[in-house]
Amino acid sequence: MNNKKKTSRFDDLIDAARSRQQRDQPQLTSDTPTSATKSTDPAYTRTTIYLPKQLHRQLKAAAVAQERQMSDIVAELVEQWLRKMGSEDTGK
Amino acid sequence: MIITVVAFKGGVGKSTTALHLATYLQNQADTLLIDGDLNRSALDWSNRGSLPFKVADEQQGVSLASLYEHIVIDTPARPDTDELKTLAKGCDLLVIPTTPDAIALAATLQMVESLKSYKAEYKILLTIVPPHPNKAGEEARTTLLNADLPVFKSGIRRLAVFQRAALEGVPVNAVKDAYSQIAWRCYAEVGKEILL
Numbered sequence: 331m332n333n334k335k336k337t338s339r340f341d342d343l344i345d346a347a348r349s350r351q352q353r354d355q356p357q358l359t360s361d362t363p364t365s366a367t368k369s370t371d372p373a374y375t376r377t378t379i380y381l382p383k384q385l386h387r388q389l390k391a392a393a394v395a396q397e398r399q400m401s402d403i404v405a406e407l408v409e410q411w412l413r414k415m416g417s418e419d420t421g422k
Numbered sequence: 423m424i425i426t427v428v429a430f431k432g433g434v435g436k437s438t439t440a441l442h443l444a445t446y447l448q449n450q451a452d453t454l455l456i457d458g459d460l461n462r463s464a465l466d467w468s469n470r471g472s473l474p475f476k477v478a479d480e481q482q483g484v485s486l487a488s489l490y491e492h493i494v495i496d497t498p499a500r501p502d503t504d505e506l507k508t509l510a511k512g513c514d515l516l517v518i519p520t521t522p523d524a525i526a527l528a529a530t531l532q533m534v535e536s537l538k539s540y541k542a543e544y545k546i547l548l549t550i551v552p553p554h555p556n557k558a559g560e561e562a563r564t565t566l567l568n569a570d571l572p573v574f575k576s577g578i579r580r581l582a583v584f585q586r587a588a589l590e591g592v593p594v595n596a597v598k599d600a601y602s603q604i605a606w607r608c609y610a611e612v613g614k615e616i617l618l
Contacts (some may be wrong), residue, residue, distance in 0.1 A: 337504040337507070337508065338502070338504040338505040338507070338508045338509075339458075339480055339481075339505065340458060340480055340495070340505055340508045340509055340512070341508050342480075342481075342484045343456060343458075343480045343481075343483045343484050343487060343495070344424070344508055344509065344511075344512030344513070345484075345512075346483070346484045346485070346487035346488060347424050347483075347487040347493050347512070348424075348512060349488070350487055350488045350490075351424075
């Protein structure tokens with residue numbers, strides 16, 4: 331009947347079957363990364379800081395080169411700095 | 423999972439294969455058998471008796487597809503190029519039943535050739551394999567394996583119980599016959615291989 335505009339009589343069936351499979355899959359894939367990100371982790375908070383443009387660019391490039399997140403690098407540096415402050419305080 | 427049963431040649435156990443794979447898959451999850459063969463032999467089979475899964479034609483199947491985990495599609499002998507292309511690209515696995523004789527094997531090789539361009543996943547199933555000491559089954563398997571083609575480890579034996587099952591409109595495992603479990607095991611093994 332309406333076979334003329336379709337390439338074959340199985341097109342609609344395959345589309346319907348595929349859309350079910352795709353409906354099942356993205357839920358799984360989109361669930362896993364969100365649970366692993368800091369943005370959804372209650373142990374993390376988001377903050378804004380201002381960096382000189384050049385420094386920001388260098389930080390970004392270095393993070394990419396080492397395959398690390400800028401957040402992790404900054405957190406590490408801040409921890410180091412705080413520790414240093416602490417030891418200076420007790421040293422006085 | 424979407425499985426399509428295709429063959430260029432008729433009478434190689436296409437509908438029987440589709441029906442028994444659907445029976446096997448229904449044990450795992452809800453399964454829909456699409457009778458895409460215009461002879462409607464599977465629909466006919468299900469009208470005669472009772473099958474443990476839902477059977478529909480390809481048009482009814484469109485609205486039903488979302489309700490089922492597994493879909494098995496039975497096709498006409500000599501599907502046209504567009505049909506074959508749609509099915510080859512759209513399904514997860516093509517099962518190609520073939521009897522172990524020269525004519526059916528030639529048709530199977532032709533089918534495999536036309537599937538190459540679609541990069542489809544397919545596996546060949548030897549059907550209606552005559553009993554020992556006839557070596558036709560083994561010889562056909564050797565031929566296919568030598569040609570580097572994927573073949574199911576399990577073959578389907580030539581057993582009269584398959585005809586009785588068709589007559590009664592049930593899968594072989596529901597027939598009261600000394601051979602029904604042997605016949606069923608042939609397909610159960612194939613089902614296992616598919617879900618591996």
